Amino acid sequence: MSATPDQIAALAAELTELLGPRGVTTELRGREKASVDGAKMSPILAEQLPLGLADLVAFPASAEQIAQTVAAAVRHGVSVTPRGKGTGNYGQAIPLEGGLVLDMSKARAVVEVGDGWLTAEAGTPMVTIEQAAREAGQQILMYPSTAQSSLGGFLSGGSGGTGSIKHGSTMSGDYVKALDVVHASPTAELVHVEGADAQSYVHTYGTAGIIARATIALEPMQDWVGFYASFPAFEDATGVIRQIGWLEPTPRLVSADLPEISDALPDDPAIPKGRASLRAILDRESVAAAAALVEGAGGRVEEVREGPQATVKISMLSYNHPIEWLQKSSDEPYFHVEVSGAALVERLDEVHQVYPGAMLHIEAQRDHPIGMLAAPYVSPEAVYLGYERLTAIGVGFHSPHQWFVDHEVERTRSLAAETDPEGLLNPGKLPARETVSAVPTGVKPV
Secondary structure (H helix, E strand, O other): OOOOHHHHHHHHHHHHHHHOHHHEEOOHHHHHHOOOOOHHHOHHHHOOOOOOOOOEEEOOOOHHHHHHHHHHHHHOOOOEEEEOOOOOOOOOOOOOOOOEEEEOOOOOOEEEEEOOEEEEEOOOEHHHHHHHHHHOOEEEOOEOOOOOOEHHHHHHHOOOOEOHHHHOOHHHOOOEEEEEEEOOOOOOOOEEEEHHHHHOOOOOOOOOOEEEEEEEEEEEOOOEEEEEEEEOOHHHHHHHHHHHHOOOOOOOEEEEEOHHHHOOOOOOOOOOOOOEEEEEEEEHHHHHHHHHHHHHOOOEEEEEEOOHHHHHHHHOOOOOHHHHHHHHHOOOOEEEEEEEOOHHHHOHHHHHOOOOOOEEEEEOOOOOOEEEEEEEOOOHHHHHHHHHHHHHOOOEEEOOOOOOOOOOHHHHHHHHHHHOOOOOEOOOOOOOOOOOOOOOOOOOOO
């Protein structure tokens, strides 16, 4: 239920007292800016925009202020939608029912770095965290392809990224050591949780508790380099990508694209036009082995680049990003589906036949490759019918065209019943029953 104008006005007055005049806004421009994310990447969601508009936006500058802001909203009966950098692509940070958008981008302190761990506030950019870890001779296990994403946003909505070949996803239990979370309580309390209790708040979009501060695992720093290769045909690249992914020391990232997608990427002499591109972040010790694999498969090494900036650039050309560049380069809309399984390599021709004009972006993983299957957009129905075809050829998939929590839904619902009894935390994102938005009955991701 939307808050009344009187409730919004009273909350705005209290937050102005708490955060100062620049710590809260009710101006339309600021509310509009805080009410969008990257949902336009999905043409299915884009057809439904705008999904919601904040009534006010708050900018707490610390974990403690995050707790105080949420407590004030609860006392006034105003819903709270948490927001990091707003880099998510599927509407999870859009305030579906208005209310308060809790912009945590100013709570960006790296609190402490220890041996094997780092504590930072929710709004801290992942690239800042990686730099702090490197200064201590360590590295984070994994960071998202959008390196400027915030820690809280990554833990609340992300799942994998650069480093996931070795470490899996944020849901694996190895990444998060502890969290300080905020429940929908009228008292400004930071609830400290560790281990399995902390894991219950990961990838829940803040529906059961808002992450205000997190302690994540670190490991010893490695000497990473950016590795670029190309092939005459995409099949040559897909044939070698799993082999490179199994090298030791484990690569941090390996991804590859068709020439049509590679040509849409930013101009770079290491990504030659008209050729399939393979890009990897490799430990220096494995470069020679990777080069031998590339050349043995008929490809050529284009360049090996040094330094953190070189590896971050490769991260920014992985996962969703090549599809975004494809969308920017075309006059027609493209959609994408997250896909996985050995069939991406072993039955590539059939994968490309699922949708007219389909093109696969592929990423190496240890258990099976994953990727993004993009194609010109026709209608939601055409997208959904393709899900059945993917299943028939042994491809696992996940629909990105929805904003509902779809991980451990029952567990999250049970937790939220205790931590958010009035349903004020990111309302509309936790389904009343386990389902997936925008996917018709009987068609469900595997």
